Amino acid sequence: MKHELPKLPYELDALAPVISRETLEFHYGKHHQTYVNKLNDLIPDTPFADSSLEEIVMKSDGGIFNNAAQIWNHTFYFETFSPSGRREPQGALADAIKSSFGSFDAFKEEFTKAATTLFGSGWAWLSMKDDGSLVITQESNAGNPMRSGLTPLLTCDVWEHAYYIDYRNVRPDYIKRFWEILNWEVIESRYK
Amino acid sequence: MKNRVISRTAGIGIIVILSVGIVLAITKPFSVMEENDIVGGFQFPSLPYGYDALEPYIDAKTMEIHYDRHHRAYFNNFVNAIKGTPVEDMSLEEIFAQMSSMSDVIRNNGGGFYNHNLFWKNMSPNGGEPSDELTAAIEKAFGSFDNFKELFGSAAASRFGSGWAWLVVNSEGELEVGSTPNQDNPLMDISPIRGIPILGLDVWEHAYYLKYQNRRPDYIDNFWNIVNWRDVSERYEAALK
Ligand SMILES: [Fe+2]
Ligand SMILES: [Fe+2]
Numbered sequence: 001m002k003h004e005l006p007k008l009p010y011e012l013d014a015l016a017p018v019i020s021r022e023t024l025e026f027h028y029g030k031h032h033q034t035y036v037n038k039l040n041d042l043i044p045d046t047p048f049a050d051s052s053l054e055e056i057v058m059k060s061d062g063g064i065f066n067n068a069a070q071i072w073n074h075t076f077y078f079e080t081f082s083p084s085g086r087r088e089p090q091g092a093l094a095d096a097i098k099s100s101f102g103s104f105d106a107f108k109e110e111f112t113k114a115a116t117t118l119f120g121s122g123w124a125w126l127s128m129k130d131d132g133s134l135v136i137t138q139e140s141n142a143g144n145p146m147r148s149g150l151t152p153l154l155t156c157d158v159w160e161h162a163y164y165i166d167y168r169n170v171r172p173d174y175i176k177r178f179w180e181i182l183n184w185e186v187i188e189s190r191y192k
Numbered sequence: 193m194k195n196r197v198i199s200r201t202a203g204i205g206i207i208v209i210l211s212v213g214i215v216l217a218i219t220k221p222f223s224v225m226e227e228n229d230i231v232g233g234f235q236f237p238s239l240p241y242g243y244d245a246l247e248p249y250i251d252a253k254t255m256e257i258h259y260d261r262h263h264r265a266y267f268n269n270f271v272n273a274i275k276g277t278p279v280e281d282m283s284l285e286e287i288f289a290q291m292s293s294m295s296d297v298i299r300n301n302g303g304g305f306y307n308h309n310l311f312w313k314n315m316s317p318n319g320g321e322p323s324d325e326l327t328a329a330i331e332k333a334f335g336s337f338d339n340f341k342e343l344f345g346s347a348a349a350s351r352f353g354s355g356w357a358w359l360v361v362n363s364e365g366e367l368e369v370g371s372t373p374n375q376d377n378p379l380m381d382i383s384p385i386r387g388i389p390i391l392g393l394d395v396w397e398h399a400y401y402l403k404y405q406n407r408r409p410d411y412i413d414n415f416w417n418i419v420n421w422r423d424v425s426e427r428y429e430a431a432l433k
Contacts, residue, residue, distance in 0.1 A: 030405065030406040034406065066352050120375075122353070140353065141353035142352070160396065160401060164398060
């Protein structure tokens with residue numbers, strides 16, 4: 001099965017100045033595309049040749065896992081953004097955030113800490129456990145919380161390529177502005 | 193242990209450093225030492241060349257941010273983490289030999305401090321050629337110099353995420369190529385490749401992103417234009433002793 005780079009649900013300049021057109025040209029157009037190309041090169045004649053992306057993420061390791069999970073993670077990340085959209089959660093997800101973290105602000109603080117302190121390349125995640133409660137985790141490199149039985153709701157890419165053009169070494173500034181482009185309707189739709 | 197000497201003469205050192213700093217400040221975009229660059233037995237080094245010295249292979253902006261922000265942050269975080277602990281009186285080599293019993297903050301920042309110290313010295317705008325001894329050892333270990341470059345380059349290219357590629361002298365006195373994640377290095381007891389590093393290549397994205405973006409292989413190819421083979425050859429000889 002040939003994997004494809006999904007279309008972005010907005011224009012390349014739609015997230016500026018939080019994420020610039022130039023960053024998206026490389027991040028989506030080069031990095032994300034390269035993970036797709038590499039996975040398509042790696043899977044023929046393996047048990048994963050006809051597997052869905054999610055199945056590969058769940059069962060593979062090594063280079064196949066790295067490229068598959070990076071495709072999945074980036075699609076999930078890019079789909080969360082929107083130039084317009086509600087910037088705060090409502091309804092059941094808002095209630096779950098409150099009961100798991102105390103308040104939306106306390107959640108943002110804890111998520112920010114996870115994203116800021118992850119050393120090296122990786123992803124910060126908000127996920128749902130089986131009982132509906134929420135948890136924040138860090139994953140190195142291509143890591144994905146589905147491998148730990150969690151349901152991912154929100155992620156922040158903290159590989160340097162995600163912010164280096166716009167923020168250079170100052171990762172905290174990128175995370176601070178990340179909240180301004182989130183579309184919580186998308187995140188809520190993942191909480192079920 | 194070399195660092196210990198510096199701390200005893202820190203008073204004089206600061207005066208010298210300040211005057212050097214003034215001279216440098218009025219000449220070129222160059223690294224300027226600051227007063228808090230010596231903490232206990234540890235010193236944040238000055239760059240052995242100007243920020244633009246490795247152009248066009250490494251751009252001046254990258255050098256400045258890499259040295260003055262990233263490296264300096266590792267140094268500051270490291271000295272803050274060990275302040276008032278028994279680790280304060282150990283050398284970096286001693287710390288790395290016991291890495292598995294230490295905290296992540298010491299591992300990450302001690303590694304980041306040491307690795308960049310080595311990296312700056314491993315590069316030069318006119319680094320010469322490998323010594324005859326090093327050339328012979330490379331040919332013995334890897335078949336040919338080209339083969340070595342290919343192995344080292346592929347270690348650097350295939351390190352997924354952030355990390356370093358290394359040429360090390362192992363405990364048998366032989367050369368080996370490998371890579372480590374994040375700021376680990378081959379002196380650490382947790383490293384899969386062990387030995388004395390004589391050449392390191394930083395493949396964190398911050399090392400090349402402003403100039404090469406996603407093209408890490410181009411950065412690796414260009415690295416060979418700026419390797420300081422005199423420094424690597426000296427390290428090879430010292431490692432055999
Ligand atoms: Fe990314
Ligand atoms: Fe670096």
